[in-house]
Amino acid sequence: MDTMTLWHISGWGFAALACAALLVGFSKTAVSGANTVSLAIFAAVLPARASTGVLLPILIVGDVLAVLTYRRHAHWPTLWRLFPAVAAGVVVGTVFLLWADDGIVRTSIGAILLLMAGVTVWRRRTAEADEEPDSVATRSGRVKARSYGVLGGFTTMVANAGGPVMSMYLLSAGFRKLGFLGTSAFFFLIVNVSKVPFSAGLGLIDGRSLFLDAALALFVVPGALFGKWAVNRINQRLFEQLVIAATIVGGLQLLLR
Numbered sequence: 001m002d003t004m005t006l007w008h009i010s011g012w013g014f015a016a017l018a019c020a021a022l023l024v025g026f027s028k029t030a031v032s033g034a035n036t037v038s039l040a041i042f043a044a045v046l047p048a049r050a051s052t053g054v055l056l057p058i059l060i061v062g063d064v065l066a067v068l069t070y071r072r073h074a075h076w077p078t079l080w081r082l083f084p085a086v087a088a089g090v091v092v093g094t095v096f097l098l099w100a101d102d103g104i105v106r107t108s109i110g111a112i113l114l115l116m117a118g119v120t121v122w123r124r125r126t127a128e129a130d131e132e133p134d135s136v137a138t139r140s141g142r143v144k145a146r147s148y149g150v151l152g153g154f155t156t157m158v159a160n161a162g163g164p165v166m167s168m169y170l171l172s173a174g175f176r177k178l179g180f181l182g183t184s185a186f187f188f189l190i191v192n193v194s195k196v197p198f199s200a201g202l203g204l205i206d207g208r209s210l211f212l213d214a215a216l217a218l219f220v221v222p223g224a225l226f227g228k229w230a231v232n233r234i235n236q237r238l239f240e241q242l243v244i245a246a247t248i249v250g251g252l253q254l255l256l257r
Contacts, residue, residue: 009045013045014215016041016044016045017041017042017046017212018219019041019219020038020041020042021058021216021217022219022222022223023038023041023223024038024055024058024059024061024220024223025061025065025221025222025224025226026224026227026230027223027246028063028065028185028227029065029066029069029070029181029225029228030227030228030230030231030234031227031234031239031242031243031246032163032166032180032184032246036163036246036249037246037253038055038058039051039160040253049204050209052160052199052204053199053203053204053205053206053209054213054216055160056160056195056196056204057196057209057210057213057217058213058216058217059160059188059192060192060193060196061217061220062220062223063189063192065221066184066185066188066189067185067186067189069181069228070178070181070182070185071182071186072182073178073179073181073183074179074185074186075175075179075182075183078170078173078183079183079186079190081145082145082148082149082152082166085145085146085147085149085152085153086149086191088150088153089149089152089153089155089157090154090156090157090191090194091153092150092153092154092157093153093154093155093156093157094157096157097157098202100158107255110253112151112155114252117168117248117251144169145169148168148169149169151165152165152166152191153191157195157198162188162191163184163188166184166187167243167246168244170183170184171243177234177239180239181231
């Protein structure tokens with residue numbers, strides 16, 4: 001990591017990172033997937049690879065706040081179905097990071113996000129969503145969980161961009177708003193914590209990056225509190241539209257950067 005860059009951030013640069021941290025908190029408790037904007041901001045202010053190491057602890061802080069807020073609404077059968085596939089995706093993503101440059105990473109993830117958004121919109125227009133997220137018990141549900149799990153693990157490892165992929169899976173599985181937020185909260189807390197040794201081994205996390213994280217973590221809390229307030233005022237249809245829109249914006253940002 002180019003850690004010297006972390007000591008030479010301008011005032012405007014730090015303000016941009018603080019706004020991105022605020023958005024992380026909001027996305028974790030309100031509109032999952034919106035933190036793809038945060039990803040873009042971090043990558044614009046910091047070196048691309050270094051930005052993923054700085055952002056990861058910020059995401060974990062947001063995950064902890066989300067778990068504390070929505071812990072009663074998690075759907076554990078779905079989580080147990082996803083974890084093995086996600087683990088495989090994280091390993092593939094780690095290997096991918098060893099040789100891929102920033103351009104390949106951005107293009108690959110941007111294309112995946114747009115594809116997932118398109119598939120989800122198409123599925124929701126041609127079939128009614130399940131009333132309960134029990135499709136993981138069927139053969140097609142298991143295949144879908146594994147496919148999205150590998151993609152989610154891959155994208156979250158290479159660019160902390162797994163949120164939109166998993167958002168598309170949870171929407172396609174028929175999750176309602178609170179179940180969606182509770183399940184994704186536990187999912188990303190466990191996955192992001194498991195990524196720390198890999199990121200540290202790749203040199204993406206060190207003492208200087210953690211020092212910057214300590215300052216930025218303070219901005220995650222008000223974002224999470226605002227998200228908790230806002231989610232109760234967003235109806236289910238608008239919630240789904242915002243999640244899909246955030247995914248599309250994130251995918252376009254990665255492709256056009």
